[in-house]
Amino acid sequence: MAETNNPFPENAARESAANGKLIQTEDLWKTYLMGSEEIHALRGVSLEIERNEYVAIMGPSGSGKSTLMNLIGCLDTPTRGSYWINGKLASELDDDQLAYLRNREIGFVFQTFNLLPRATALGNVELPLVYRGLPAAERREKAQDALRMVELADRMDHRPSELSGGERQRVAIARALVNSPSIVLADEPTGNLDSATGAEIMNLFNRLNREGNTLLVVTHERDVAACARRIIHIRDGMVERDERIR
Amino acid sequence: MSIGDSFRLAIHTLLAYKLRSFLTLLGILISVTTLVTVVSIVRGMDQFVAERLSQLGTEVFVISRFGMITNAKQWAEAQKRPRLTLQDYQALRRGVTQATHVGAIVRERGELKHGRQSLRAAVRGVTANMIDIRTEELATGRYISEADYRHRKQVCVIGADVLKNLYPSGNAVGKLLSIRGQRFQVVGVAEPVGSIFGQSQDNFVYIPLTTALKLYGQRRSIGFQIRVREAALLPAATDQARLILRTRHHLGYFDKDDFGLISPAAVLELWQSLTGTIARAAVVVTIIFVVMGGIVIMNIMLASLTERTWEVGMRKAVGATRADVRMQFLMEAACLSTLGGVLGVALAFAGTRLVALLSPVPAPFSLDIVVAALAVSSAVGLFFGIYPADRAARLDPITALRSEGC
C-alpha cells in the first residue's frame, strides 16, 4: 500500500516567503458572525516560530488562544491574513492539502484528549498512520515506539476508559508525535488534569523539546508557562507581549 | 486510507453496534429473502409442471366439453355447449387419420366397497385403447379389453391406493369390488404413479366406458384423448379433430369451437403466464422493498452521523481527507446492505430447502437470482450511502470536534 500522495505541486516561490521559519502568521483575523454582530476572535496576529522552539501562549479566557491554535493546526481557516507552515501557505490550501498538513506536519494535543473510546491506546496512536497509508506492520511498530516514548509501553492494549487522565493525555501526545510532525500544538493539555499529573505532562513536554521537537502550548498557569523559553501573551485577539525567557 | 483498512473499520463499527446494524439491514434482508424464495419456488413449480405434463405425454391432446376454463364468463358460456357423445367418438376414430389412438373417457367420483372397507376414488370409464394413450402402467393382471367394452362387462383395473386400502393382503386380481351397488371384478392393478401437489394420483379405478355410461347415465359428456406418433404431428391431428367436431356440431365459419381442446403446450403456456405474473409482481414488490431498505440505511446513517460528528472531526484532525471519511461511511452502508443481502440469501436457501423437503416442488436455488439479489442489495447500500457519506465528508473539522468533548 503506497503512502498517501503528497498533494503539493512545486511552489518554491511561496515557500521562500516564509523565510525559513517553521510557522509564520501575517495579520491573521478570525471573525465570527453572531446574528448581525461581528465577534473578532483574532484581530491581526503576526508571529513567527522557529524550529526547536518551546513557546507558551497565555492570555485571559476568551482572548483567542484556541482560535489561533486551531488556525495553526489547520483545523480552521482565517477570515483574513496569511500563514505559512513549514514553508507552505496554509491560508490558501484546499481541503486535501490541509488534511495532509494535519497528518504530516502537525501533532495536535487537545484539552479533552479526543481519543476514540472503542480503540486501544495502540489503535488510537496508529490512527494518523492509517490515514498516512502505511502498511499495518509498520504502523504497529511506529505506534509502539511513540507509546514507549511517552512511557506507556505496558498500556498499549488498554482502552481510554481503562486509563487515568494523565495516561490518556500521554496516549494523545503519542498520537501527536507518531508521524514525527514539524510541530506539536497543545491547547491547555493539562486543563483536565490535577496539578501533579499536569506537572508530569509538562516534564514530558520539556523532554520532548530537548529531544528536538517544536512545541506550542496554550496554558493558563504561570508555572507551566515557565517551562517554555518564550511566552506569547494574547489579549483581545492580539499579541500583547512576546516574552523571551533565559 | 486503504480499501482494506476502511473495510476493517466498517466491520468493526458494525460489530460495535450489533443490534442497530441488524435492525438497519433487516429491510434488505427480508426483501432479498422474499425475492430469492419466490423466484426459486416459481421456477420450481414451472419445472415441476413441465415435468408432469411431459409425463402425461407431449404426444397426447385432450378434447372435452369445457376445456380449460379460467373465468366465470367462460364457464357460463360453456354451459350451453352440446355434450360430446359416443357418436362423436366414432367419427373421430374414423376421421383423425394422423392419430395412432383415439380413446374416450368419462370421469366420475364414487364410493368403492370391498367387504367392510370403503374408499372414495376417481371412477373412470375408458375405452380399451386407453392403456396405449395414458401413462399408467399395469403391475399385475390385464387392462380393460375390447370385449369388456363391447359387452359392458363389470370389470375394473384399480390404482395402487385402492389396492392398499381395500386389499391389505396385496392381492386383488379376481376379487370383487362394488361401485354404486354393482359388483365389479378386479382384473388388473396399476403401478403406483405418485402424487402431484400432495394429491395422490393412485386413487382411481378404471371400468369400461360403456359400463360407466350405464352406471352413471347415457347423457354424460365424454372426453377424448388422442395420441399421435410424435409431437410434431399434434397440429395436424388437432386440425382434423376440430374439423370433424365442428362439422358434426354444424358450426359456421365464424362460430367459436363449442368444445375444449387442450394440448400439453397450451397447459404449460397458461401455467407459465400465471407464474410469470406472480414472479413479476414479486420482483416489483421486492425491489420497492429493497429501495425502502436502502432508505432505512440512509436514515440510520444520517442519524448516526449526528452522534458521530465528533469522531469525524477527530479523524480529520489527525489527517483524514474528505475521501477517507466518504469511503468510511460508504463502506459501512455497502457492508450493511451486502450483509443484509447475504443473510437474506442464506435465509432464502433454508426456506427453499424446506419447501423442497415438504412438497414435491423442487425449488431450485439458482445462481443468477442470488447474484442479482446480492448485486442489487450492495448497489442500494452504495447508492443510499452516498448522501450520508458526503455529508460526513464535508464536515468542517473544528466544528465537528466542538460538537462534543470526550
Ligand SMILES: Nc1ncnc2c1ncn2[C@@H]1O[C@H](COP(=O)(O)OP(=O)(O)OP(=O)(O)O)[C@@H](O)[C@H]1O
Ligand atoms: N464558533 C464560534 N462562534 C462564535 N464565537 C466564537 C466561536 N469560537 C470562539 N468564539 C469566540 O471567540 C473568542 C475567542 O475564543 P477562544 O476559544 O479562542 O478563546 P480562548 O482564549 O481559547 O479562551 P479559553 O482560555 O477560555 O479557552 C471568544 O470570545 C469566543 O466567544
Ligand SMILES: [Mg+2]
Ligand atoms: Mg481555549
